[in-house]
Amino acid sequence: MFKSLFQKKQKTTTEHVLAPINGQIADMEQVPDPTFAQKMLGDGLAVIPSDGTVSSPIDGEIVQLFPTKHAVGIRGKSGMELLIHIGLETVSMNGEGFTAHVRQGQKVKAGDPLINVDLEQVKNKAAHTITPVVITNMDAVASIEKRTVTDAVRGETVMMEVKMKA
Template sequence: MAFWNRRSAKQTEEQAWLTVLAPVSGDVVRLNDVPDPVFAQRMVGDGAAVNPTSDTLVAPVDGTLTNLFPTGHAAGITTDQGMEVLIHIGMDTVELKGQGFEKLTEQGQRVTTGTALIRMDLETLRTTAKSVVTPVVVTNMAQIEELVITDQPHVEAGKDWLFKVKIKRG
């Protein structure tokens, strides 16, 4: 009995954490260092950012692509547990009206970790965008009990985890 109890406790513990992978490859940037107060002050959510070196943005978690903004500069996934993960490519990039972004899927689709979502023309964006730093945040912050950010300076898209959040029990 003790064996089974331990096992189920371990499973519960695993389910309570959401692991968010890097959606792009690049150097890890703390939200505090993101050049937009909306993200730096965690108004949108808590997480971490990546300064991208790869041009394909992939899903960092499994879930439903609740939001693929028409301009292609932001994507949001809702996990089966109801956690919302928003990826925002660059700063003030909504103003580029889609230039430099190519949507590779559609809003409402089921996605799994690694599904390609958006292709970015990084060369263009580096000249047209205020910044290409890409925050990845959990927007339902009230449900976060703990957040752990990777201590690796560099992450690979779809392979390395960027941060993990412990989800509060309802």
């Protein structure tokens, strides 16, 4: 009894992850790639895009921009680390069809443009256009509430509410 009275409550910080691209939200298990579907890199949601503008889903800092511009890593103010991976097997496109608007170390706000992608090129040259949004530091996550909406509006639709451990 006394122990529970004196235990400190674990503090959490909440981040809202906005849709980075317009389209249909899908569960991670629906991504046709085992690395994402089996959550080997972390948990999250994916978007089947309807256009090619990718924006920041959170306020934070660009911690990695892949040379092929097919993926970008962002660290939020809470310490949450997100990977946005545009399409599947798009690394083989060697940056063709991708235009980056950010650089590593740059601060971004939710809704800021990150990358433009030619979806037709991705459809023709890669495995799929589906875009996983993955929390890569799950050990720092207290909980994730995934929203059940299906239509995502870039920079507006809250896809996930993530509580980070203090």
